[in-house]
Amino acid sequence: MTHAFDRKGRIARLSLVGPVCTRVPETAGEPYSPWERAEELGLHIRHAELSDSWAWWVPSRRLIIVANRLTTVQERCALAHELEHAQRGDVDCRGIEHPSARTWGRRQESRADEAAARRLISTAALEAAMRWAHSYEEAAQELQVTEHMLRVRLRLYRNELECLDTLRIAG
Template identity: 50%
Template sequence: MPAGLEYEPAVVLEQLGIHIKHTWLRDTWGAWCPSLRTIVIASGLSAVQERCILAHELEHVLADDAGCAEGPLAIRLERAADRAAARKLVAISDLAEVAKWAPDVHTAAAKLRVTERMLRVRLDDLEGEGWPWPQAGSKIAG
């Protein structure tokens, strides 16, 4: 399976026979509906946002998540889906190449075709590896 810039979660979903339905959503950008074998995704997203949301929801499909969980379990499932999606969306080789010249996370995310949030998830997953951009939540005294 391709990874990084070549990874297209919509193609994988199609191969799995999972439908994608675009509609207006109030409180989320996407949701996996196992009983319908459908991912519902917010209409009006950018191509990059849609790619990241589909990658995240695909990880719920692959993990056989049964739908909406609550409390600590929901948090664990969402974080696991984010991490797995980020690993597929941002290949280390692509990240290393972009890190050579990109001045910040915003520029790097645009080149990698991911949201800044998804790039930060990937960078957090690689914590301590010495990437050039400060992490969200890092604090500088002063």
């Protein structure tokens, strides 16, 4: 994915370019509500002062702690991310004294971001926003996600398109 800038307004414009290949299904229907999903899973959500993070998954208590300083959009994205950790059974790798713990932790974070982005932004909604949005900020506001989640979803979308192109060539 690349972006270009409008020379006058210096606005990042959305465009999709680049390789990779991963086709993953997404949820359809009503917009995804991480609050409803947490309730379905029997998880507890608490708000607290968090200075170094937006949210934490605490597996031993089936609890997600969310920073109380977040906007509704930030909380939605943080909660969706933490729900993915909960559903996958992820654990906190920071206290583990092993060389691969840091790598494993990064992989868990990346997987949680990708799964959350898929749930938060359907392909149809992404394509609709991309038709008119002139910036990541505009598209993210329309989709009610953070720019980070939008960028993650755009990368996945680009990968899916590349995979489809590869299938057409090979098929």
